[in-house]
Amino acid sequence: MGYMIEVEGLKKYYKIAKRDKGLMQTMRGLFKRKYEIRKAVDDISFQIKKGEIVGFIGPNGAGKSTTIKMLSGILYPDEGKLGVNGFVPYKQRKQYVKNIGVVFGQKTQLNWDLPLIESFELMKFIYKIPQEKYEENLHKFVKLLDMEDFINQPVRQLSLGQRMRGDIVAALLHSPEVVFFDEPTIGLDVVAKEKIRGFIKYMNKTEQTTIIFTTHDMQDIEKVCDRLIIIDSGKKVYDGSIDEIKTKYAYSKTVEMLLEDGTKQVQTFDVRKVPMNEVMEKLFAQYHIKDIAICEPEIDAIIRDIYEGRVLLDTNSIGGVHA
Ligand SMILES: Nc1ncnc2c1ncn2[C@@H]1O[C@H](COP(=O)(O)OP(=O)(O)O)[C@@H](O)[C@H]1O
Ligand SMILES: [Mg+2]
Incomplete structure (x- = not known):
């Protein structure tokens, strides 16, 4: 069997308009725009097997989110091969998204004005989740993440930790085989972090869900992940087990x-x-x-x-x- 996720020679360069400071440069800028190329992801390769749970880390601006966006089909790569569960993410979007879940810690896909439960109902509709499956998952997730108290509240009234749990449930209701988490614990207190870690581990264990997880929190990595991929300036600098990194370095x-x-x-x-x-x-x-x-x-x-x-x-x- 092949890998669940295959990434080979992946590249994404952003073209950024240069901002000049002085008046003369501004005037000149009117005639001739200058661009700068930022190599956000610069030739990254890795393979991930079904059921693996991989921590994807690196300093700010390393290229983590850009990689996650390409993996989830939001961004086109400039170069390289991408395969997730037999799909090419940026093609066959409609079919592909049924196989994956994506959680961005810094962005919500919930409707701010509606009670949380109604965003979940919307997911059921969008993903055509059978009623039975929906109820089973909803019940299980709400219990695991301790959400009974606020499921009927409008999202705008929720704390960050509550909202994040809501986002995680919304992304997983359709039982995706692969889930990408981009900083799901950012800004949360220890208790909320622990709940989310426990939940991610549970999904990985019981459903064999393949997970990529970016974070700044080393506790997340040590407690949740078996394998670590470290990137820096768009390049992969480490790929291996956490134990190995400890002995090696x-x-x-x-x-x-x-x-x-x-x-x-x-x-x-x-x-x-x-x-x-x-x-x-x-x-x-x-x-x-x-x-x-x-x-x-x-x-x-x-x-x-x-x-x-x-x-x-x-x-x-x-x-x-x-x-
Ligand atoms: N839409 C964009 N346009 C231009 N540059 C971007 C854009 N998104 C990210 N970048 C740049 O690409 C690099 C990688 O960003 P990102 O993938 O968000 O890193 P990370 O998630 O590891 O912090 C950074 O230098 C960032 O400033
Ligand atoms: Mg990021």
């Missing part, structure tokens, strides 16, 4: 020491340069240590290193023993 270890005189010492070491046993020997020779703890870097620290290009640097450029 966790060269930086932090040692916390409690000294005999009661003071605390914290030092960070690059274990590629100095093996840990040597580090320990040196520390014990140097200090009167009462207690010691060695800490692995957090996943978000590792990812920050990847974004900032530090993992690609030569080991010499990173200090060995330093305070």
Whole structure:
């Protein structure tokens, strides 16, 4: 069997009108418009199997949303191949959207003036969801996401977390095989985030729903995803398991020491340069240590290193023993 999602050599360049500052440039601009090309997605490839749940992350402007928009058929790619569940997203739109669900955290597809439930009814109509299936899904989702209290309220009266849960339900009522979530937890409090994470995991487990999930929140990734794709400036910089990233890039270890005189010492070491046993020997020779703890870097620290290009640097450029 093939992959559920196949992306090969995907590119999207935006043409942006250059904005000049001075009057002279403005006048000149009237005659000759200048454009700048922004390579939002620049040759990205990956494959995702049915039932996988993949975290798609990268700094602001990395190209996450542009990729999601191409995958969901909202945007045409400039180059490359795209296949989702046997469809080419930007072709056969009508058939294709029945197979997918899309949630944009920063945009709602709910009707602001109508009670939430009526937006759901509209989805039933648009997607031609059989009544039985609709009721089954609605009942299940509303219960899982704890929405009984506000389902009859107009959307404009909902909190962000409530509205987001509404958007998720609206996108999943037709039981899509693939769901794209673009920052579904942005701006939410911990409780709402947990509800959404639990729900996404549940859908993946019980329905084998294939999921791509963009986020800024490392907790989302660690709690929900098995696999991580990191992009930066339109390029893929990592694709693998979360465990792998930890072992592969966790060269930086932090040692916390409690000294005999009661003071605390914290030092960070690059274990590629100095093996840990040597580090320990040196520390014990140097200090009167009462207690010691060695800490692995957090996943978000590792990812920050990847974004900032530090993992690609030569080991010499990173200090060995330093305070
Ligand atoms: N409609 C657009 N027109 C021009 N440039 C855009 C447009 N949408 C996004 N961009 C630019 O493309 C790059 C990638 O944007 P985006 O895909 O939204 O990144 P992300 O979701 O990772 O923050 C950014 O530099 C952004 O400014
Ligand atoms: Mg985005």
